[in-house]
Amino acid sequence: MTLTVGAAASFQAHRTVTATATMEFEAGQPFEAEVTTLATDPWVSMYP
Amino acid sequence: MAIVTTDIQFLLSAPQAASGYTKAGVPGNSLGLYVSTTQVSQTLLNNMFSDITGAQNAANQVDYTCLFFFNNNADHSMLNPVAWIPSGLLGGQNSATFAIGVDPTVPTVLGSSAAQADVISNPTVAPSGVTTWAAPSLTFSGGLALPTIPAKYVQAVWIRRTANGTPGLNQLSVDVTFDTLA
Numbered sequence: 001m002t003l004t005v006g007a008a009a010s011f012q013a014h015r016t017v018t019a020t021a022t023m024e025f026e027a028g029q030p031f032e033a034e035v036t037t038l039a040t041d042p043w044v045s046m047y048p
Numbered sequence: 049m050a051i052v053t054t055d056i057q058f059l060l061s062a063p064q065a066a067s068g069y070t071k072a073g074v075p076g077n078s079l080g081l082y083v084s085t086t087q088v089s090q091t092l093l094n095n096m097f098s099d100i101t102g103a104q105n106a107a108n109q110v111d112y113t114c115l116f117f118f119n120n121n122a123d124h125s126m127l128n129p130v131a132w133i134p135s136g137l138l139g140g141q142n143s144a145t146f147a148i149g150v151d152p153t154v155p156t157v158l159g160s161s162a163a164q165a166d167v168i169s170n171p172t173v174a175p176s177g178v179t180t181w182a183a184p185s186l187t188f189s190g191g192l193a194l195p196t197i198p199a200k201y202v203q204a205v206w207i208r209r210t211a212n213g214t215p216g217l218n219q220l221s222v223d224v225t226f227d228t229l230a
Contacts, residue, residue, distance in 0.1 A: 030102035
């Protein structure tokens with residue numbers, strides 16, 4: 001009597017997908033502004 | 049139908065929502081809990097992170113934002129997904145550094161009433177459930193594994209930003225790479 005025995009195998013072949021999200025922002029730098037004012041009234045000095 | 053890249057949506061979170069996909073998200077306020085109805089805008093500036101102020105930059109501030117991946121395909125799961133930040137897509141003028149972490153909440157259906165992610169009270173608070181952070185990598189092999197994301201389910205990740213004191217325009221991308229049966 002002839003027997004045939006086998007083992008079955010199967011597998012899935014996958015496909016690879018990549019999805020992307022992109023984002024953006026600014027990074028600031030501390031900045032100081034300085035104003036110098038005159039100690040005297042210029043009108044007084046110009047028109048005594 | 050087979051999964052295509054446009055089936056994968058990137059959504060902000062809605063920390064004030066009561067369930068998933070019910071409230072709009074706000075860039076700079078994507079603090080977790082539930083997925084919002086707002087996709088990450090294709091207009092890039094401030095689409096996820098607010099600007100870093102000069103004072104924050106000088107203090108090397110660290111902040112966090114929550115991002116959801118949504119598998120909008122009707123039929124197929126995202127198998128063996130990996131979340132990563134491609135180092136090749138970082139902006140050339142970047143002054144901040146970045147890392148990505150996986151939220152411990154398992155994938156949930158889009159409109160879930162169960163919490164879909166950790167929640168933080170403000171952007172400088174680290175999400176307590178995220179224990180591993182991956183730096184940007186050249187390929188997805190440097191990213192972090194996610195659980196299978198079934199059709200119409202969402203999975204949250206967190207992006208950590210560290211200011212380094214230098215001013216400038218910063219840009220980064222977040223990728224998810226996965227296998228699909230079709």
